Amino acid sequence: xxxxxxxxxxxxxxxxxxxLRASHGKIFITIGEVRATTKNSLIRRLATQTNNTVQDHMxxxxxxxxxxxxxxxxxxxxxxx
Numbered sequence: 001x002x003x004x005x006x007x008x009x010x011x012x013x014x015x016x017x018x019x020l021r022a023s024h025g026k027i028f029i030t031i032g033e034v035r036a037t038t039k040n041s042l043i044r045r046l047a048t049q050t051n052n053t054v055q056d057h058m059x060x061x062x063x064x065x066x067x068x069x070x071x072x073x074x075x076x077x078x079x080x081x
Contacts, residue, residue: 017066021058025075028054 007015028051035047061067 013064014066014068017061017064018068018071021061021067022071022074024054024058024061025072026078028058029075029079 003015004012004019031047031051031054035044035051038044038047
C-alpha cells in the first residue's frame with residue numbers, strides 16, 4: 001500500500017493493475033483448489049461463484065492493456081508443480 005501512496009498518474013495505474021491482477025490470480029488458484037477438494041456442496045457452490053467473480057475482475061484488469069507479462073509470470077511461479 002505504501003507503493004500506491006507514493007505513485008502518481010500512469011505509474012499509479014500500472015502499479016494498481018499489476019498488484020490487483022497478481023493478487024486475483026493467486027487467490028483464483030486457491031479457490032480452485034478448495035473447489036476441487038471439498039466434499040461440501042455448499043462450499044463448492046460458493047467457490048464456483050467466487051471464482052466467477054474473481055475471473056470477471058481479472059478480465060477487467062486485463063482489458064486495460066496494462067497487465068505485464070512479468071505479473072503473469074509471478075502468478076505462474078506460485079503454482080505448485
